Amino acid sequence: MPYRAPIDAYMRLLRDVVGYDRVAGTERFGEATPDMVAAILGEAGKLCEEVLAPLQRSGDLDPARLENGKVRTSKGFADGYRAMAEGGWIATSAPEEFGGMGLPLTVTTCVNDMVGAACLSLQLNPLMSQGQIDALEHHASDELRNLYLPKLISGEWAGTMNLTEPQAGSDVGALSSKAVPNDDGTYAITGQKIYISWGDNDFTENVCHLVLARLPDGVPGTKGISLFLVPKLIPDDNGNPGVANDLHVVSLEHKMGLHGSPTCVMQYDGAKGWLVGEPHDGMRAMFTMMNNARLGVGVQGVSVAEGALQHALTYAQERKQGRTPEGTIIGHADVRRMLATMRAETFAARAIALSLAVAIDTGNATGDAEWTARAALLTPITKAFGTETGIKVADMGIQVHGGMGFIEETGAAQYLRDVRVTAIYEGTNGIQAMDLVGRKMMDGGEAAFALLDEIEAGAEAARADLPDLAEAVWQSAESLRETTEALLAREMPDRFGGALPYLRGFARVLGAHFHLRAAMAAPDSADARLAAFYILRMLPEHAGLLAEARADVSALGNLSTEDLVA
DSSP states (O other): OOOOOOHHHHHHIIIIISOHHHHHTSSTTTTOOHHHHHHHHHHHHHHIIIIITTHHHHHHHSOOEEETTEEEOOTTHHHHHHHHHHTTTTOTTSOGGGTOOOOOHHHHHHHHHHHHHHOHHHHHHHHHHHHHHHHHHHHSOHHHHHHHHHHHHHTSEEEEEEOOBTTBSSOGGGOOOEEEEOTTSOEEEEEEEEEEETOOOSSSSEEEEEEEEEOTTOOSSGGGEEEEEEESEEEOTTSSEEEEOSEEEEEEOOOSSOTTSOEEEEEEEEEEEEEESSTTOHHHHHHHHHHHHHHHHHHHHHHHHHHHHHHHHHHHHHOOOSOOTTSSGGGSHHHHHHHHHHHHHHHHHHHHHHHHHHHHHHHHHHOOHHHHHHHHHHHHHHHHHHHHHHHHHHHHHHHHHGGGGGSGGGSHHHHHHHHGGGGTSSSOHHHHHHHHHTGGGTTTTHHHHHHHHHHHHHHHHHTTTOHHHHHHHHHHHHHHHHHHHHHHTSOHHHHGGGHHHHHHHHHHHHHHHHHHHHHHHOSSSHHHHHHHHIIIIITTHHHHHHHHHHSOTHHHHTOOHHHHHO
16 A cells, blocks of 8 residues: 655644744754654655565565464565664664664654554564563663663564463553563463564564562462563573474464454463562553553554545545536545544644653653653553544545455455454443543642643634634633633542543643644644634534533443443
C-alpha cells in the first residue's frame, strides 16, 4: 500500500504545538536541533515509504506460521527488519554508551509513528525491544546491561514482555508462573504465558523474554511478583547465543488482524532466567516497560489512522460516482466530512502523544517533578485516545470506500482489523480510564489543574485573533475543570463508572487546545481551517461526555446482573 511520510506535519507540531523547543533547550538534548530532527525524520521516512510500506499487505496475506516448533515470518519481513536494525532505527533513544543514538523520545515517537503506518505488524517487534531496553537500563544489574543492551540496541537480539497467563489477564497478580533459585544465582522459570507478541522470529540471533513469575517466598498478589530475563538461547562465556533454553512456542494465535506479527503461547519448563531488579519488585520494573509501551501503543493508533486516512484520500480522489465539481467522490459533502474528521482526529491524537513524549523528555532532562507528573497524567489519555482514534478513523476509511471497503482486495479493512487490538493490549482502555481518575488523581488533581490552567491561558492569548475558537476552548476547559472537581469529591470506587467518558472528554478538550495552538501559529493555513472544523464541529462532543462522567453513579450501580441478562 502506498504511504507518504508526513514529515512536514511532524515538524509543524514540534515547532508550533507541543513545545519541542523545551527539549532541544536542555543540556542533555541540546544537539537534537530542529534541523537535525528534520534530517533524521526524512531518512526514516524514506525507509518507511520504500522498504516497509510494501510489506504491509504481505504480512496480512502471508501470515507468520509455526513449522516444526519454529516461527516462520511473513515474506520480506526479515529484510525489512534488517533495514531497520542496520539504520539504527530500533534504538534511536537508547543510551549511547551501549550503542544507541541517545535521541529524545519525542524523535523516536515520530519514527515509530511512521514505521507503524507503513507496516504495523513488523513495527511491533522493535517496539517490544525498545520497552525491554528501557526496563533493563533502569532496573537490571551492570552485568545484564553490559551483555544484553548492546545486542538489543543493534537489533541482533529482540525483546519481548511476558505478563499474561490464561487465568491472569488484567489481574496480573493472579499469575501462577514460578521461579525457583538455582545454585549458580540464576532461577528456574516454569509456567505458561499467552498473547506474547513476537515471542519468536527467524531473523534475529536470539529472543530475550522479560517474564513475571513468583519466587517461593513471594506473597500473593502483585507485591509478590519478580521479573526475570529469560533468553531463548543462553549466552556463552563470550556473550554469544549458546545452548537452547528450556522454553518453546506452543502455538500461534489465529487473530482478527496483525497477521504478520506472531502472537505466541510460550511454555517455560524450568528455563534459566536472571533476576531483573529486586526480588518481589517485578511490577515496578515491568511498569517501566509498560509505560513505554503505552505511549508506543497509543502511537500505533495514530499510525493506523494516518495510513487509513491516506488510503481513503487516494480512493476519494480517484473514485468517480455522482456529479461533483472535482469529478470524484471527494466533492461530496459527506465524504468531505468524513475525511475532515479523520484528519482532525489524527492531528489531535498525534499532538497528545507528542506532548506526552515532550513531557517525558523534559522531565528526564531536567528532573523537574512537574513534567514527570504531566507525563504520568498524559499516559493513559494518550494510550486510550490514540487507539480509539485509530479504530474510528480506520472504520471511517472503510465507509469512504463504500462497498469496496468491505472487499478485502482494496486493503481498507486491514487497517481496522490490525488496529482493533490496540484498545485491548497494554492495559485495556477501561483500565486506562480507571488509572486516570484513580492513581493519576492521587495528587488531588494538581497535575490535571496545571494542564487546564495552561489550556485556558492559551485560549486567552488567542481571543484577539480567533475569538470564537478561543471562547469555545476556554469554556470546554472550564467544564472539564468542574467535572474534575466533581470526580475528586467522590470516593474512589464511585469514580470508575464515569471514568471512560471523562478520559474521552479530557482528550477532546486537549485536542482542541492543540488545534488552537496550530491555528494561532498560522492563522491563514490548512491547519487553521482544520482547527475551526474540529473546535466548532467536534469539540461540542465534550459536553455530553463530561455530563456522563458526572452522572449519578446509581444509574449504573443499580443495574443488577439479573437486569443485564434478563
